[in-house]
Amino acid sequence: xxxxxxxxxxxxxxxxxxxxxxxxxxxxxxxxxxxxxxxxxxxxxxxxxxxxxxxxxxxxxxxxxxxxxxxxxxxxxxxxxxxxxxxxxxxxxxxxxxxxxxxxxxxxxxxxxxxxxxxxxxxxxxxxxxxxxxxxxxxxxxxxxxxxxxxxxxxxxxxxxxxxxxxxxxxxxxxxxxxxxxxxxxxxxxxxxxxxxxxxxxxxxxxxxxxxxxxxxxxxxxxxxxxxxxxxxxxxxxxxxxxxxxxxxxxxxxxxxxxxxxxxxxxxxxxxxxxxxxxxxxxxxxxxxxxxxxxxxxxxxxxxxxxxxxxxxxxxxxxxxxxxxxxxxxxxxxxxxxxxxxxxxxxxxxxxxxxxxxxxxxxxxxxxxxxxxxxxxxxxxxxxxxxxxxxxxxxxxxxxxxxxxxxxxxxxxxxxxxxxxxxxxxxxxxxxxx
Ligand SMILES: *Cc1c(COP(=O)(O)O)cnc(C)c1O
Numbered sequence: 185x186x187x188x189x190x191x192x193x194x195x196x197x198x199x200x201x202x203x204x205x206x207x208x209x210x211x212x213x214x215x216x217x218x219x220x221x222x223x224x225x226x227x228x229x230x231x232x233x234x235x236x237x238x239x240x241x242x243x244x245x246x247x248x249x250x251x252x253x254x255x256x257x258x259x260x261x262x263x264x265x266x267x268x269x270x271x272x273x274x275x276x277x278x279x280x281x282x283x284x285x286x287x288x289x290x291x292x293x294x295x296x297x298x299x300x301x302x303x304x305x306x307x308x309x310x311x312x313x314x315x316x317x318x319x320x321x322x323x324x325x326x327x328x329x330x331x332x333x334x335x336x337x338x339x340x341x342x343x344x345x346x347x348x349x350x351x352x353x354x355x356x357x358x359x360x361x362x363x364x365x366x367x368x369x370x371x372x373x374x375x376x377x378x379x380x381x382x383x384x385x386x387x388x389x390x391x392x393x394x395x396x397x398x399x400x401x402x403x404x405x406x407x408x409x410x411x412x413x414x415x416x417x418x419x420x421x422x423x424x425x426x427x428x429x430x431x432x433x434x435x436x437x438x439x440x441x442x443x444x445x446x447x448x449x450x451x452x453x454x455x456x457x458x459x460x461x462x463x464x465x466x467x468x469x470x471x472x473x474x475x476x477x478x479x480x481x482x483x484x485x486x487x488x489x490x491x492x493x494x495x496x497x498x499x500x501x502x503x504x505x506x507x508x509x510x511x512x513x514x515x516x517x518x519x520x521x522x523x524x525x526x527x528x529x530x531x532x533x534x535x536x537x538x539x540x541x542x543x544x545x546x547x548x549x550x551x552x553x554x555x556x557x558x559x560x561x562x563x564x565x566x567x568x569x570x571x572x573x574x575x576x577x578x579x580x581x582x583x584x585x586x587x588x589x590x591x592x593x594x595x596x597x598x599x600x601x602x603x604x605x606x607x608x609x610x611x612x613x614x615x616x617x618x
Contacts, residue, residue: 193228212566215573220247223594225578233578236588236602241405241437242468245515246591252467255511259504268296268500275506282513283461283474288449291459293482295475295493296501300436300462301335303473304398306495307432307458308339311396314430314481317488325359327386327397327429331366333406334398334434343398345407348583362386362394371402371411371551380419391427396458398432402448403551405437409558409587411551414452421454430481436462436473440513441521442589444529444552457481467512470505524592528553531596532588535603539610546584555603556587557610568609575605586610 190196193216202208216228223246225233238244245252259275266273280294295310297303308326315323326343333349334340341350342358351358364383369375387394401417404410424431433456438448442464445451449459458481462473485493532555539545539557547558563581572579579588579602586609588602 213569222246222248223591223598231573231576233573233576234590234594234598234601236577236579236590238464238589238591239468241442241463241589242466244440244442244464244592245467245512246593247468249467249469249515251515252469252508252511255507256469256504259507262503264504265499265502267498269496273501273503273506275503275510276501279506279510279513280474282510283476286446286513286517287459287461287476288447288455290455290478291476292479293477295477295495296506297473297475297495297497298471298499298502299335300460300473301337301340302497303436303460303462303475304334304340304343304434305337306475307398307434307460308343308396309495310458310475310477310481310485310493311430311432313485313488313490313493315395317484317490322393323395323429325361325390325393325395326432327362327364327383327390327394329364329366329383329399329404331404331407331410332398332400332434333404334400335436348407362390366404366408366410367412367416369413369416370549371413373413375413375415377419379413379416380423383416383420384423387423387427387429391429394427394429396430396432397424398434400434400448401438401454402443402451403438403554406582409549409554409556409585411443411549411554417449417452417454421452430457432456432458432460434460436460440464440516441525441592442552442554444522444525465512466505466508467515469512470502470508472502472505472509519592521592525553527596528590528592528594528599531599532603535600536606538607542611544613545610553592554587554589555606556585557606559584559586559610559613563613568613571609571612572605575609577602577605579606 217225218228219226223235225235283294284292295306297306312324328343331345334343343361346363364386367379369379421431433449435447439461457478459476466472529550529552533550536548536555539548544559545557546560549556562583568581
């Protein structure tokens, strides 16, 4: 009997385990997974689901990939972990070199941490410490755009969308930042200069208080799955330069090919001062994130009063996670991922198009390996999840959004099964509460 073959897993889960954004009282159903391989999740009852989520953007190579497993086996026999204060190791150094080589030009200093939210906290702290070091501590606010998502910790929450995020409940504990209107020009539509007006106005008025601008380039993820125009970002970068405000890009979701470029910043030739990476960094098999900064940022902080950057997670640069990340990045760069992602985009656009004719559908959009159907009303989560599982696919809609971002290795046939399940299930969907 394999370990964790727990007879009463659902009962024990219900009794003791808190799931993300879930209640402990009358929790929604969860599905026990026994194993996963390629694009398939095998449930404990033997059913197999085609994965449309890549475990939240992360598993770009699919599950149980032999190259990632081999890298982790090799590393675990040396050491699973060792502290990073005063010590260093091959996996971290090799990964840092690799990342600085592929990231937008100029990002030469890498700070490792454990999760995306912490990478955002680190980025915010870097921006604040940069201005403190320059004796301009009044530059301590951030400017962002509405509809963003940057994580669940307090610093990150404060720059998430103020309406759909958690500002209402935690207002008293969140630093008030500045929010420009969300860009409305679509990624593949015409550009209208007026789209930048709200952002231009805020940075013009408040730049003396601004440490940085933080946003998700090209594709806003969990805040609404919204791909917007590269020209917006070129305008943002110009204004940051003009008003001496640091540009922080959160590529935790978009990084590693998801939007069709290795980093979404490339769609607009951006050169950020600070860049956050996570999610697909390890190919989805370990928790690891990184915040990259230019030498200007890291040298200024290092020359400041504190003399050091004030952050240091216990599990910083975990060797096992770094080894997995290095293997994942090499696997990606050695593959023909651009062709795959382009083919997925074309196929999803074609196969999701019929949703446009459904009265309950407000919009259909695709970018890179992401396909989104936006409904007029929120989906009934429990019902729609059950219907997807019955159709042999794994999707996790939220609010009015039903979307897929499968592993890049998915075959055309499996992708058709995902899109077919989407179209059929959405056609049944009337909206309303579960
Ligand atoms: C998921 C996400 C985060 C938070 O990452 P965690 O690993 O969940 O803490 C931050 N920013 C963006 C853009 C994300 O998609």
